[in-house]
Amino acid sequence: MAGLKTKIIVTLGPATKSYDIIKRLIKEGVSGFRINFSHGDTSEWDLFVKLVREAASELDQPTSLIGDLRGPQIRIGVLDQGVLKVERDQVLRFVFGEKAGEKEIPVRSKSLFETVEVGDTILVGDGECILRVVEVGDDYFQARALYDGVIGSGKKIVARGKEPNVPLLSSEDVSLVKYAVDREFTFIGVSYVRSGHDINVVRNLIEGMKGSTGIIAKIETPTAYRNLAEIVSSSDMVLIARGDLGLHFDLEKLPTIQKEVIISSVSYGRPVIVATQILESMVEQPRPSRSEVVDVYSAVQDMVDALMLTNETAVGKYPLETVRWLKKIIESAEANIKVEQAKSIRDSLAKRSLKDKYVHGLLSLAESVEGKVLVFSKTGSVPPLIARMRPQVPVIVGTPDRRLAERLTLFYGLKVYDMSKNVQGDVSYEEGIRLLESLARSRGELSIGDVVAESFARPGEDMHEILIKRILF
Ligand SMILES: Nc1ncnc2c1ncn2[C@@H]1O[C@H](COP(=O)(O)OP(=O)(O)OP(=O)(O)O)[C@@H](O)[C@H]1O
Numbered sequence: 192m193a194g195l196k197t198k199i200i201v202t203l204g205p206a207t208k209s210y211d212i213i214k215r216l217i218k219e220g221v222s223g224f225r226i227n228f229s230h231g232d233t234s235e236w237d238l239f240v241k242l243v244r245e246a247a248s249e250l251d252q253p254t255s256l257i258g259d260l261r262g263p264q265i266r267i268g269v270l271d272q273g274v275l276k277v278e279r280d281q282v283l284r285f286v287f288g289e290k291a292g293e294k295e296i297p298v299r300s301k302s303l304f305e306t307v308e309v310g311d312t313i314l315v316g317d318g319e320c321i322l323r324v325v326e327v328g329d330d331y332f333q334a335r336a337l338y339d340g341v342i343g344s345g346k347k348i349v350a351r352g353k354e355p356n357v358p359l360l361s362s363e364d365v366s367l368v369k370y371a372v373d374r375e376f377t378f379i380g381v382s383y384v385r386s387g388h389d390i391n392v393v394r395n396l397i398e399g400m401k402g403s404t405g406i407i408a409k410i411e412t413p414t415a416y417r418n419l420a421e422i423v424s425s426s427d428m429v430l431i432a433r434g435d436l437g438l439h440f441d442l443e444k445l446p447t448i449q450k451e452v453i454i455s456s457v458s459y460g461r462p463v464i465v466a467t468q469i470l471e472s473m474v475e476q477p478r479p480s481r482s483e484v485v486d487v488y489s490a491v492q493d494m495v496d497a498l499m500l501t502n503e504t505a506v507g508k509y510p511l512e513t514v515r516w517l518k519k520i521i522e523s524a525e526a527n528i529k530v531e532q533a534k535s536i537r538d539s540l541a542k543r544s545l546k547d548k549y550v551h552g553l554l555s556l557a558e559s560v561e562g563k564v565l566v567f568s569k570t571g572s573v574p575p576l577i578a579r580m581r582p583q584v585p586v587i588v589g590t591p592d593r594r595l596a597e598r599l600t601l602f603y604g605l606k607v608y609d610m611s612k613n614v615q616g617d618v619s620y621e622e623g624i625r626l627l628e629s630l631a632r633s634r635g636e637l638s639i640g641d642v643v644a645e646s647f648a649r650p651g652e653d654m655h656e657i658l659i660k661r662i663l664f
Pocket residue numbers: 202203204205227229230231235347434435501502505506
């Protein structure tokens with residue numbers, strides 16, 4: 192089985208904090224795990240890292256690990272009662288601090304108080320409480336609830352249209368980058384990124400630490416949306432953070448933004464992830480809602496690289512069932528993708544380099560002979576180009592570089608093998624493909640009668656070859 196073309200990423204949290212569940216999730220087809228550094232502490236994250244690495248190694252399945260930075264987000268402090276019920280028209284007083292007195296709501300960042308004005312709309316969490324600012328003082332503001340709602344400890348708070356004017360990375364964020372680099376996280380998610388320059392700042396930081404962790408640009412604010420092209424082109428991967436986008440934009444704008452970010456990401460060859468409220472009703476229910484099923488189906492038909500679960504797996508009641516449902520919907524949607532759909536995306540893409548043109552030809556040929564593509568990759572230059580062209584035949588990629596295998600596993604349509612244990616020293620591409628073929632056969636991914644399209648694209652040499660053959664014995 193070639194597995195899913197559209198990959199699944201799971202956010203870890205109390206609902207998924209066990210070896211057994213993480214192992215079962217990988218077996219179900221999860222390709223990546225996200226740790227949100229906004230919650231928990233280093234001892235909890237260390238445990239998650241250990242559990243994911245052990246389960247991935249036991250199952251011999253390259254698995255990505257993503258650490259999500261806090262960025263300049265603003266959160267509610269600690270409420271004595273944990274969750275506060277708010278009634279329509281109730282006026283609340285917000286003050287700066289981790290904790291506050293009775294009848295006050297603490298907010299952890301001063302920057303909110305510097306930007307709010309009377310008339311601003313305030314949203315808490317994913318919009319569970321919406322208020323209008325009615326009074327602003329030096330170190331407080333008051334806001335009237337527009338509807339009944341709830342405010343929870345640690346939830347995000349946003350003044351619509353006001354982005355905090357503070358540096359992208361706090362000193363804690365810099366320590367978190369170091370934490371992620373030291374533990375060889377596959378990717379770091381950069382929250383509230385505003386420009387290509389922001390991405391370069393993080394990249395320089397990682398390089399300064401001698402790290403090779405990739406960068407995911409999280410598109411979540413109007414500024415990021417305005418500077419989309421430069422952000423996408425500077426990053427390694429893009430995440431459509433629908434949670435924050437839904438706080439900063441009118442909800443009906445979200446479908447357009449999602450589609451535009453997908454188009455931009457594919458055109459720059461950056462994998463794109465859709466996140467948040469993927470199967471949200473499954474936080475409480477064992478089955479998704481009809482509209483969620485249709486939303487996921489449509490994202491898969493739009494050929495995104497990955498879908499990322501958040502609340503469903505961090506705190507939901509049914510993490511495993513959610514992944515099973517997601518897989519079922521992805522399979523159903525992928526079965527109904529026509530090769531022509533992929534071809535029309537492919538035809539619309541700029542193909543500047545010889546390698547781009549080669550990959551285009553490779554896929555046309557493989558699809559026309561219904562062959563499985565085999566790629567042995569040492570540097571990882573060709574597999575992302577293949578993924579960008581949305582292959583509609585199985586693509587089996589092997590690499591002797593463990594970290595490259597972990598990274599590629601989130602790309603559209605790639606079935607990736609970590610061959611670090613199978614390959615001794617520097618082998619030729621011919622030898623690499625031979626080893627990959629026998630590995631894929633031993634895993635039941637290839638069998639007698641299959642047609643394969645072996646790709647030899649040698650970096651450094653301008654020579655690219657395709658070998659078509661049927662496996663006879
Ligand atoms: N490690 C954790 N420990 C406890 N709760 C967690 C943990 N990770 C996530 N959660 C809970 O799951 C919810 C959803 O997770 P998610 O990662 O989407 O965070 P968020 O705070 O909603 O937003 P964002 O992703 O923008 O930081 C969080 O609001 C939090 O309540």
